[in-house]
Amino acid sequence: MTVAVETGLWQLDAGVSTVALRHRTMWGLVTVKGTFGAVAGQGEVGPDGSATGTVTLDVASLDTKNAKRDAHLRGADFFDADHHPHITFAARSAELRDGDAVHVVGQLTVRGVSRPLSFTARLTGADAEALTLDGEFTVDRAEFGMGWNQMGMIRGLTTVAMSLRFVRATG
Numbered sequence: 001m002t003v004a005v006e007t008g009l010w011q012l013d014a015g016v017s018t019v020a021l022r023h024r025t026m027w028g029l030v031t032v033k034g035t036f037g038a039v040a041g042q043g044e045v046g047p048d049g050s051a052t053g054t055v056t057l058d059v060a061s062l063d064t065k066n067a068k069r070d071a072h073l074r075g076a077d078f079f080d081a082d083h084h085p086h087i088t089f090a091a092r093s094a095e096l097r098d099g100d101a102v103h104v105v106g107q108l109t110v111r112g113v114s115r116p117l118s119f120t121a122r123l124t125g126a127d128a129e130a131l132t133l134d135g136e137f138t139v140d141r142a143e144f145g146m147g148w149n150q151m152g153m154i155r156g157l158t159t160v161a162m163s164l165r166f167v168r169a170t171g
Contacts, residue, residue, distance in 0.1 A: 009169035012041035016165045023158040037061035051094040057087040078146050084111045110144040129168050136161045
């Protein structure tokens with residue numbers, strides 16, 4: 001399947017876009033899942049078909065369905081939302097390759113720490129007015145200053161999964 005994406009400015013449709021994380025805890029026996037309720041973003045597709053853009057997550061909007069855990073995740077041991085209220089991913093390039101595969105290269109910033117990140121997303125729908133990207137990647141939270149690990153319960157990588165719908169920007 002070859003898809004042509006319209007050039008121009010695109011705005012994230014926060015109402016239908018999702019960014020979720022999952023992490024195995026309790027020595028790998030339990031998987032904690034959470035979703036960010038407040039997601040924003042925008043992008044631009046150039047004449048050559050490559051794209052750049054930014055996605056921003058409001059740390060305080062993380063919901064794991066456990067208020068005590070959510071408060072701890074927002075605190076200094078983890079995301080430190082009081083000092084770093086947003087997580088951002090700045091896509092330096094997103095290029096459509098091999099049908100619906102989109103190679104994304106950018107920079108992830110969490111707790112004021114920026115690290116390069118690249119992954120392959122899938123263009124699951126595109127027309128003149130909207131496009132949807134689905135992707136997943138893993139991060140080592142210790143690389144972003146989140147080393148809290150009481151009794152070795154929390155190890156390994158955190159998986160971030162997203163479904164981002166962009167609509168043509170107006171005005």
